[in-house]
Structures are given as structure tokens and as C-alpha cells.
């Protein structure tokens with residue numbers, strides 16, 4: 001047999017007694033990885049070259065190497081494994097015993113037998129018919145050792161009290177039929193019982209029976225060479241006993257199964273082999289626990305890896321502050337998927353270990369998800385607070401709103417959104433809560449509402465002040481322009497009426513704000529003070545220098561220039577201008593002290609502002625008593641002086657108007673003019689040409705005036721006059737310049753002559 005690896009079979013333990021690490025992959029290639037408990041293992045035990053590989057190949061369609069007929073030499077070395085054709089069955093071909101190649105070293109035989117027993121459900125004990133009854137030939141000595149060691153192995157009862165059973169299937173080869181199978185069976189059974197009795201048993205298992213641990217079955221196969229057809233038929237029948245679950249003599253009974261899931265077989269066998277190798281007593285429960293730990297860790301790691309990939313996809317947005325829709329559903333799915341994956345493969349292993357590892361995995365999953373949950377809560381909190389602010393500012397637009405209703409609606413909506421989101425993200429099977437976050441959110445929303453209320457109150461006070469300022473302007477202007485003794489009464493009455501309305505409008509609105517008594521008191525104080533300041537502002541504007549002087553002037557004019565009936569006076573020389581002037585001036589001057597203090601005649605109309613201590617800093621310092629003074633004493637004197645000067649001008653003007661009327665041309669002068677100019681007028685009227693000229697001049701004048709051409713005409717006339725003047729000047733210069741030229745020439749010639757004479 002050649003030790004070459006192939007895809008079909010796999011050497012799990014080589015002749016150097018090393019376990020291969022390829023088995024797991026091979027099981028995958030055989031397609032048995034996910035078989036769970038739905039697979040079986042069978043091994044063969046027997047002397048070398050007794051047709052073991054041949055039998056396995058025929059029975060299970062495996063591809064184990066078979067010895068070449070011509071060379072009787074050991075072919076199977078170590079232990080090989082192959083998947084049976086058409087069955088979920090792993091078949092182990094074990095190196096034959098009594099091997100000449102290994103001499104007297106029975107160590108490997110003992111180990112491989114132990115390993116086969118610990119791993120397989122059915123152990124085929126293969127022997128020639130003639131070996132039956134022979135102690136050495138039938139490997140009875142080896143079986144004795146195996147039984148002994150196995151008592152330690154199988155003797156330990158499982159937690160449920162059951163023992164691990166294995167079927168020993170004795171296959172007698174080359175059965176010629178001379179000795180019936182029943183006889184051979186009886187011989188073998190008695191030999192086995194003898195061996196069992198002779199082995200050294202632990203004290204607590206002194207009465208243990210062979211049948212407590214092993215089931216035995218016997219079958220004979222006809223001679224392969226002498227009666228090949230019969231041999232084939234026997235093999236086929238035996239094959240059916242392995243394959244057909246319906247048969248009564250079906251060999252793979254559930255009791256024989258080692259309860260190792262297919263995906264853990266490789267690891268389990270490796271562990272068993274290590275223990276066999278280290279010559280320790282095999283402790284299968286411990287082995288199974290170790291295997292369970294190893295496999296559960298592996299399965300959990302696989303599940304966790306997939307889970308982490310899924311969780312990572314949402315970690316970034318959550319960390320970036322985004323609220324991930326449907327995060328709870330996703331987390332539930334990832335978690336369920338990881339647990340299902342773990343349960344599917346892990347639940348087949350040792351239950352204690354499985355439960356422990358499942359709890360570990362669950363804790364890891366929950367820890368990873370809790371971070372996402374907390375992140376989502378934080379983001380929901382932020383989002384809820386932001387939308388609360390937004391909804392408040394949207395709801396508080398316009399005039400017709402109830403602050404309390406807007407706040408309550410926004411608060412309920414945002415809280416609901418937060419709770420819904422948090423509830424969605426919370427995994428029901430955890431003890432996660434979001435109460436603290438909700439409490440915090442409520443507190444923050446309250447703080448925002450309080451701040452908003454304060455802002456709104458301020459805004460409202462500002463609006464009231466603005467309206468007040470607009471409304472108070474007219475009554476103040478009207479009252480102050482008259483300058484009557486009761487003007488301050490009118491001003492303060494209007495002021496008080498308007499202030500009452502303003503306070504009422506504040507209180508109406510404030511009710512919906514749920515403002516506290518202190519807040520209302522403070523706001524009303526501010527309203528009163530601002531209203532007073534608005535009034536004072538208007539008064540100041542109306543009593544500024546030009547305005548007050550204009551008012552005094554108007555007042556004076558009314559007294560001086562109009563008579564008692566309001567008719568304008570035309571001063572005559574005989575009128576008492578001085579008396580009227582003095583009276584009007586003095587009466588007007590008396591108005592200055594009236595304007596100087598805001599003081600009503602009716603004391604019930606007096607207004608005062610208490611000394612407010614709770615006014616905000618923005619309102620600044622304010623002295624009410626000082627605000628009642630419009631003009632100081634000095635200012636009054638100044639105004640009086642300035643007014644007097646202006647009044648004097650009126651006096652002078654009045655005086656002048658009488659002088660100009662005195663300087664008028666007397667009427668008789670017009671009579672003299674008519675008499676003296678009578679002849680000239682008659683000449684023009686009765687001369688047709690002059691009269692025509694007169695008519696034309698009048699008509700031209702009328703047209704010029706009608707067409708508004710007087711300006712351009714004057715312009716043209718002026719230009720023509722200038723030109724005439726220029727021309728005249730030029731002509732005159734020329735006239736005087738011409739006679740001077742010959743004189744200059746004569747003078748020039750005389751001068752030349754004189755020069756020449758002096759040279760001579």
C-alpha cells in the first residue's frame with residue numbers, strides 16, 4: 001500500500017505516531033462538517049494482511065490500499081480514514097496487529113486499538129476462521145490489555161448514569177462452513193469472558209460485566225477466493241446491516257454514538273490520540289469538555305467576527321452623532337444571528353461548557369451593543385432637545401399663541417420621539433434603561449422653556465413699550481402745543497389710560513406663560529418704567545429748544561397778532577402796541593414755568609414710580625423725581641431771554657408796519673398824475689399808429705408772460721445789450737487810434753535824424 005495522500009482518504013496517524021492536522025479540512029471536503037450528530041464512525045481491528053482493507057473497500061466503497069497478491073507485506077501503516085460511499089460514515093483502517101515490521105513492539109497496536117475504541121461506534125474485529133480459539137492469533141492478549149485500559153475509559157459513568165457502549169463486530173473470514181458460526185461465536189464469547197474475568201478491575205468496578213460496556217455481534221464471510229460469489233453476497237448483506245436503519249440487526253445503534261458533533265471530530269480525535277500517546281488513562285468526559293471548550297470558543301469567535309462586521313457598519317454613524325433608524329431591530333437581528341450560529345454548532349457539545357460559553361458570548365454581544373445603545377440614546381437626546389427648541393421657536397411665531405400650550409405640545413412630542421427611539425433601540429432581553437437620560441432631557445427642556453419664557457417676556461415688554469411709544473406721541477404733542485394750565489393733566493390722563501391698557505395686555509399674555517408672581521411683578525415694573533421713559537422721551541422731544549421756542553412763539557403770536565376774536569390785527573398808529581405787546585409777552589413767559597415741571601393740577605392724576613430694586617441692569621439708572629423736571633431754573637431763564645429777543649422782533653415789525661402805512665402816497669397825488677398826464681394819454685389813444693403799437697406791445701407782453709418767456713427774453717436782451725456795448729467800444733477805439741499813427745512815424749524819423757547828427 002502506498003502512503004500517498006489523496007482527496008478520498010486521509011492518513012490521520014502516520015507510522016511515526018503523529019496525528020495529522022489535515023483531518024478537519026478533509027472532513028470538510030467529505031461534506032460532513034455540518035452533519036452534526038448525523039454521521040457514524042467505524043474502525044477495523046485485526047492481524048496484518050487478514051483482508052481488512054479489502055473488506056472495508058467492499059463494504060463501504062472506500063479506497064484504502066490493498067496488498068499486492070504477490071508480496072505478502074504490510075501495507076496499511078498508521079491509521080487511515082475515508083468517507084464511505086453514499087453514507088455519512090467515516091471509516092478507519094487501522095494498521096494490522098502482530099506486525100512483523102514492528103517486531104515485538106506492541107505499543108502502537110495497543111494505542112491504535114484504544115484510539116479506535118474511543119473514537120468509533122463499531123469496532124470490526126477481523127480474523128480468519130482458523131484464528132478462532134488461538135490466544136495470540138486472535139489478538140486475545142491485546143484485547144485483554146485494551147479491555148483493562150478501557151475499563152478506566154468507559155468505566156466512568158456519564159452524568160446521567162449511562163455508560164459509553166461500543167459494538168464489537170467479529171467478522172470471521174474465509175468461513176468454509178465446517179464449523180457453524182454459532183460454535184465459533186460460542187468459542188469467541190467464552191474466550192472474551194475469560195479475558196474479562198482475568199483483567200484487573202478497579203475496586204468500584206469489580207463486578208462490572210463485559211456486556212455493561214460492549215455489545216458483541218458475530219458474522220462470517222465465505223472464502224473470497226474459493227467462493228467469490230458467496231463472498232460478495234455475504235459482504236453485500238453485511239453492508240446492508242450498516243446502511244439500512246430499518247433492519248432489526250442495524251449495527252449503528254444510537255447508544256454507540258460518541259456524541260461528538262462532526263465539526264469537532266478532528267479536534268476530539270487529536271485530543272484522544274494525545275492522551276493515548278502520553279500514556280495517560282483516557283478520560284473521555286474531560287476530553288469532551290476540553291473539546292467543547294475549544295470548539296465553543298472557535299464557534300463563538302466566528303459568530304462574534306460576523307457580528308462585529310455588522311455592528312461596525314452602524315458604529316460610525318452613531319459615533320458621528322447620527323440617529324440610526326431601526327437600530328434596535330438591527331441589533332436584535334445581529335445578536336439573534338450570532339446566538340443562533342453559536343447555538344447551531346455549539347449546543348451539540350458538552351452542555352455545561354456550552355452554557356458557560358454562551359453566557360460569555362452573550363455578555364460580549366451585549367457589551368458591544370450597549371455602547372451602540374448609549375450612543376443612540378445620546379444622539380436621540382441631542383435630537384430631541386434640538387427639535388424642542390425648533391418647535392418652540394416655530395410655535396411662538398405670530399401673536400395668537402399660548403406659551404404654555406406651545407411648550408407642553410413641543411415637550412410631549414419631543415419626549416415621545418425620544419422614548420419611542422430609545423424603546424426601539426433597547427433590547428428587550430437586557431436590563432438596559434434610559435430613565436436617567438430621559439430625566440436629564442426633561443430637565444434640559446425645562447431649562448430651555450424657562451429661558452424661552454424669559455426671552456418671550458422681554459420681547460413682549462419691548463412690543464408693549466414700542467406700541468406705547470407710538471400711542472403716547474399724539475396726546476403729548478396735542479397737549480403740549482396748547483400750553484394750557486391743564487396740559488399736564490391731559491398728558492398724564494392719557495398716559496395712565498394707556499399704561500392701564502399696556503399692563504392688562506401684559507397680564508393677559510403672561511397668564512399663558514405660567515409666569516410666577518415675582519416674574520409678573522418685575523415685568524410690570526419694567527413696563528411702567530419703560531412707559532414713563534417713553535412719555536418723558538416724547539416730552540423732551542416736544543420741549544427741545546427749537547420746539548419749545550416755536551411753541552412760545554406761536555403762543556405769543558396768537559396773543560399779539562390776533563385779536564380776541566382770532567382776527568389778524570392791522571396796527572394803526574393810534575393802537576396801543578406797547579401795551580398789547582407787554583401783555584402777550586408776559587403771559588407767554590409765564591408758560592415757561594408751566595412747561596418746566598410735569599405737575600398736574602388734579603393731584604389724583606399724579607404718577608410716581610417706586611424705587612425698584614429688581615430692575616434689570618439693562619434698564620440702567622433712573623431717577624423718577626429728576627424725570628419730573630423738564631427745565632431747570634437756569635434753562636428757564638435762558639429760554640425766557642431767548643424768547644424775549646424773538647418777541648422784540650415782533651414788536652419792531654409791528655411798529656414798522658405802522659410807519660410804512662404812514663409813508664403811503666396820498667390819494668390826491670393820483671389825481672395830480674391824471675391831470676398832468678391827460679394830454680399824453682389822449683395823444684396815444686387817438687393816434688392810430690401809437691395806439692396800434694400800444695396794443696401790440698400789450699399783446700406781446702401778454703404772450704411773453706403766458707408762455708413764461710420773460711426769463712429767456714431778458715437773457716436775450718441782456719446778450720444783445722452786451723454785444724452793442726462791445727461793438728461800440730471797438731469802434732471808438734479804432735476811431736481814436738488812426739490819427740495817432742502818422743504822428744508816431746514822424747516822431748520816429750526825427751529821432752533817427754538826431755542820432756545820425758550826433759554820430760557825425
Ligand SMILES: Nc1nc2c(ncn2[C@@H]2O[C@H](COP(=O)(O)OP(=O)(O)OP(=O)(O)O)[C@@H](O)[C@H]2O)c(=O)[nH]1
Nearest residue numbers: 048049050051052053054066067074075076096224
Ligand atoms: N483468502 C482470502 N484472501 C483475502 C481475503 N480478502 C483479502 N484477501 C487477500 O489478502 C491479502 C491482504 O489483503 P489486505 O486487504 O491488504 O489485508 P490487510 O489486512 O488490509 O493488510 P494490512 O493492511 O497489511 O494489514 C490480499 O492479497 C487480498 O487479496 C479473503 O477474504 N480471503
